[in-house]
Amino acid sequence: MLDAVRAQLVxxxxxxxxxxxxxxxxxVHRTTVYRRWRDVGGLLADVLAEATADDWRPPDTxxxxxxxxxxxxxxxxxxxxxPPVTAALIAAxxxxxxxxxxxxxxxxxxxxxxxxxxxRAVRRGEVPAxxxxxxxxxxxxxxxxxxxxxxxxxxxxxxxxxAARDVAAAARAGAFGGPxxxxxxxxxxxxxxxxx
Amino acid sequence: MLDAVRAQLVxxxxxxxxxxxxxxxxxVHRTTVYRRWRDVGGLLADVLAEATADDWRPPDTxxxxxxxxxxxxxxxxxxxxxPPVTAALIAAxxxxxxxxxxxxxxxxxxxxxxxxxxxRAVRRGEVPAxxxxxxxxxxxxxxxxxxxxxxxxxxxxxxxxxAARDVAAAARAGAFGGPxxxxxxxxxxxxxxxxx
Numbered sequence: 001m002l003d004a005v006r007a008q009l010v011x012x013x014x015x016x017x018x019x020x021x022x023x024x025x026x027x028v029h030r031t032t033v034y035r036r037w038r039d040v041g042g043l044l045a046d047v048l049a050e051a052t053a054d055d056w057r058p059p060d061t062x063x064x065x066x067x068x069x070x071x072x073x074x075x076x077x078x079x080x081x082x083p084p085v086t087a088a089l090i091a092a093x094x095x096x097x098x099x100x101x102x103x104x105x106x107x108x109x110x111x112x113x114x115x116x117x118x119x120r121a122v123r124r125g126e127v128p129a130x131x132x133x134x135x136x137x138x139x140x141x142x143x144x145x146x147x148x149x150x151x152x153x154x155x156x157x158x159x160x161x162x163a164a165r166d167v168a169a170a171a172r173a174g175a176f177g178g179p180x181x182x183x184x185x186x187x188x189x190x191x192x193x194x195x196x
Numbered sequence: 197m198l199d200a201v202r203a204q205l206v207x208x209x210x211x212x213x214x215x216x217x218x219x220x221x222x223x224v225h226r227t228t229v230y231r232r233w234r235d236v237g238g239l240l241a242d243v244l245a246e247a248t249a250d251d252w253r254p255p256d257t258x259x260x261x262x263x264x265x266x267x268x269x270x271x272x273x274x275x276x277x278x279p280p281v282t283a284a285l286i287a288a289x290x291x292x293x294x295x296x297x298x299x300x301x302x303x304x305x306x307x308x309x310x311x312x313x314x315x316r317a318v319r320r321g322e323v324p325a326x327x328x329x330x331x332x333x334x335x336x337x338x339x340x341x342x343x344x345x346x347x348x349x350x351x352x353x354x355x356x357x358x359a360a361r362d363v364a365a366a367a368r369a370g371a372f373g374g375p376x377x378x379x380x381x382x383x384x385x386x387x388x389x390x391x392x
Contacts, residue, residue: 090346091290104348135339139362142338143331145346150286152300162373166335170366177358 001026001033002050005043010083014095017043041098048089048102058114064121065168068140071114072160075141079148080155090149111137118171127171128178136176140167197222197229198246201239206279210291213239237294244285244298254310260317261364264336267310268356271337275344276351286345307333314367323367324374332372336363 004026008017017040023030037043059070078086093100115133122129143163147153170176200222204213213236219226233239255266274282289296311329318325339359343349366372 093346094287094290100348103346107347135358135362138339138342139335139359142342143334146334146338146341149346150289150299150341151303152296162331163335166331166366166371169369169371170362173365173369175362175365 001028002043002047005047006085006088007083009044009088009092010085013088014040014092017092019043041096044089044092044096044099045102048099048106052106052109056110056113058117060120063124063168064117064126064171065164067117067120068164068168069161071117071137072140072144072164075144076148076155076157076160079144087149121171128174130178131171131175132177136167136171139170139176140164197224198239198243201243202281202284203279205240205284205288206281209284210236210288213288215239237292240285240288240292240295241298244295244302248302248305252306252309254313256316259320259364260313260322260367261360263313263316264360264364265357267313267333268336268340268360271340272344272351272353272356275340283345317367324370326374327367327371328373332363332367335366335372336360 001022004022005017008022008025012021019033019037019039020030022043023033026033033043037046059067061067061070089099089103093103111134114137118127118131118133118136121127122131140163144159147159148155153159171178197218200218201213204218204221208217215229215233215235216226218239219229222229229239233242254263257263257266285295285299289299307330310333314323314327314329314332317323318327336359340355343355344351349355367374
C-alpha cells in the first residue's frame with residue numbers, strides 16, 4: 001500500500017495522489033483505504049511514520065567529522081535519488097498539514113537518534129561539553145537541504161563532505177553551545193585566543 | 197499588480213492564484229495580464245524579479261558575527277512575517293518551475309551581494325583568506341530555513357543569533373575553505389593544533 005503511495009507520488013505528484021488511484025494501484029479496496037487513511041494527508045503521514053519504524057542508527061566511524069560525513073552521505077543520497085521519493089515527500093509537506101507534521105516528527109526522531117554522534121565526540125574529547133546535538137546536526141545537514149531542495153542547485157557530492165568538515169571544525173572550536181573562543185588560525189597555528 | 201499577486205497568494209495559496217483572480221483584484225484587464233505574464237508561474241517569477249531590482253546591500257556592522265547576525269535577523273523576519281509572503285513564495289516554488297527558477301535567481305543575487313561580508317572579514321584579518329563566501333553564507337542562513345520552513349519549528353529568535361555565532365566561530369577557525377586546523381578549545385585556550 002505504502003509502496004503504491006510512494007510510486008503514485010513520484011510519478012504523478014501530489015495532485016495525482018488520490019485515495020482511489022492508490023486503491024487501484026495497490027489492489028486494496030477503496031472502502032478499506034478510506035476507512036483506514038481517510039485522505040491523502042493520512043497516506044503520506046503513514047509513509048513517513050513507516051520510515052520511523054526501522055532500526056536505523058547513525059554510523060560510528062570513530063570521529064565526529066567521519067560520522068557527519070556518513071550522515072551527510074545518506075542525506076545527499078536521499079535528496080538526489082531516483083525516483084525522487086524524499087524530494088516528493090518534502091514537496092508534499094507544503095500541500096498537506098498532516099504530511100508536514102509527519103515529516104517534522106520523522107526528522108525529530110532522526111535527530112534524536114543522531115544525538116549519540118555528538119555524545120561520542122564529547123566523550124572522545126573531540127568537542128567541548130556543552131555542544132547542543134540538534135543545533136550541531138542541523139548545521140551539518142541544513143546546507144544540503146538548502147542547496148538541493150530550496151535552491152535547486154546541481155547535485156555535487158562536495159556539498160556533503162564540505163558541510164561535514166565545516167561543522168566538525170566549528171564544533172572543535174566550541175561552536176553549537178560550547179565555549180566559543182576568538183581563535184585566529186593562520187598557517188595552522190592559533191594566533192589569538194579569548195574566551196567569549 | 198504584483199501587490200495583488202502577493203495578496204492573493206497569501207490569502208488563497210497557490211491554488212487560489214489565477215490570472216483571472218489577479219486581474220480582477222488589481223483592476224488590470226485580463227487580456228493584458230495574459231499577454232504579459234502568460235500564466236501563474238510568470239506572475240510569481242515577476243514578484244521575485246522585482247525583489248531583485250532593489251538597492252539592498254548587507255549591513256556593515258564592523259565584524260563578521262555582527263554582519264551575519266544582521267543578515268539572519270532579516271531572514272528570520274522574512275520567514276516569520278505576517279502575512280507570510282516569503283513562506284508562500286517558497287511553497288509556490290514547489291508548484292511552478294518558473295517560480296522555482298526565479299527564487300533560485302533571487303537567492304543567487306542575494307548571495308552575490310553578501311559576498312562583501314566575507315571579503316571585509318578577510319580584510320580585517322578576522323578570517324583566513326580562502327573562505328568561500330557562498331559556502332559561509334549558506335551555512336549561516338540554512339539552519340533558519342531548515343527549522344522554520346522545512347521542520348515547521350516554532351519561531352525562536354535564538355535560531356538567528358546562534359547560527360551567526362556558530363558560523364563566525366567556524367570561519368575564524370578556518371572552515372568554509374580556509375585552512376582548517378584540529379584546534380581543541382578548552383576553557384578558552386587552544387590545546388592542540390594541526391593543519392589539515
